[in-house]
Amino acid sequence: MGIIRLHNIRAYAYHGCLVEEGKIGSDYRVDVAVMANLQPSADTDNLKDTVDYVHINSIVKEEMAIRSKLLEHVARRILDRIFDEIPIAEEATVEVSKINPPIGGNVEMVTIEMTLARNNHRQQKEL
Template sequence: YLMKSSISLKNIRVYANHGCMQEEAQIGSWYRVDMTIWADLGKSMQTDTLSDTIDYVRLNQIVEEQMAIRSNLLEHVAGRILLAIKNEFQKITRIEVEIAKINPPINGDVEQVSVKIID
């Protein structure tokens, strides 16, 4: 039977060069990526076989690969991550990807700004 299950990766820390400002492209900054995916993981619960689940090591690799591609907007990066994961793992029924820029270069005392995409 169909089982509701999720896998989450939290606080993936990546140094990258995203942003609209030239300094951001040159200097870069720290980012935090969180994601939760939903899929029927019932088969892997029975078989104990990696190919029957969503490989979270591969999820992390996809995040690192996409974060390495410079973009102006966090929305663009989050969308690429989401699409790459959905293309690789068809059994995913829902996905949330959130990217936070730590200490963004904006006026005021702002710890982070983040974008969350849900599909």
């Protein structure tokens, strides 16, 4: 097994429960780690045998563009797409951080982190 990590994917989005957040938006950071068997790609040197980080970046950008009230909802959509679109992904962790959240204090960022395994993804899809 191996891990492909994308650090500090930046996005401007309109997530949040407050009406103002949906109008003015804010800066976000997303970090993704995908666990998969990387031995085939290490042997073949072929992109089709690995986790394409360009594809992951695209998923993140597309899902960040869809407004949600909760960061958990955004993270779950990203996780669902990783498992739906990247067959060799076995487990993934997504961190979504809101930079300078409007919470009445000097807070650099708020982060939610979710991890999901492929077998749990399948079970939840069936419900």
